[in-house]
Amino acid sequence: MTMQRTVVLVKPDGLQRGLIGEIVARFERKGLKLVGLKMMRLNDELLDTWYAHHKEKSFFKDLKSFMTWTPIIAMVWEGQEAISAVRKLVGVTKGYEAEAGSIRGDFAMSGSQNLIHASDEATNAEKEIGLIFTPEEIFQYETAEACLIYSDFERGKSDSLCPHQELNLDLRFRKPLFYPLNYGSDSSILAYFNLMV
Secondary structure, eight states: OOEEEEEEEEOHHHHHTTOHHHHHHHHHHHTOEEEEEEEEOOOHHHHHHHTGGGTTSTTHHHHHHHHTSSOEEEEEEEEETHHHHHHHHHOOSSGGGSOBTBHHHHHOOOSSOOSEEEOOSHHHHHHHHHHHOOGGGSOOOOOTTHHHHSOHHHHTOTTOOOHHHHTTOOGGGEEEEEEEEEOSSSOEEEEEEEEEO
């Protein structure tokens, strides 16, 4: 498997419908790492390059008008095989055909107003990152949960331990402890403390 970076754009319809938080949460819950994020307006020059493969098509003018309607949210996500993982989360292009559980499957009904763009392959991901982000806007950092998402082998860290490994905690010995708390002479409640022993 390969550690990859991929671009996601939340399009104007996603912004207008207030779905940014929901979309970001889907990628975070999957275990992808956000390494770049910005709100911006796309201009004609950038869109001519971005959608060069659509430039001669009849809908190109409408596409540009739609993509410049409001600002967009641009993100770079990182993870093992991130390009294919993100595209599965996004769903197929047409919202009415997208799989239930995908972003488009859950929130889109249109073939064109489909909320989100995701890089389709590694060469385009690299190109799109270069069009939207400067090197200084892409961040390299370790997440505290990386060792819970990937094995040490996948992370390329053969001698790295998660905090739970370092503390040598064995969850099989997790026991509930009960402590009575008295609130007056005629009433009491039982407080439950789930403590590690």
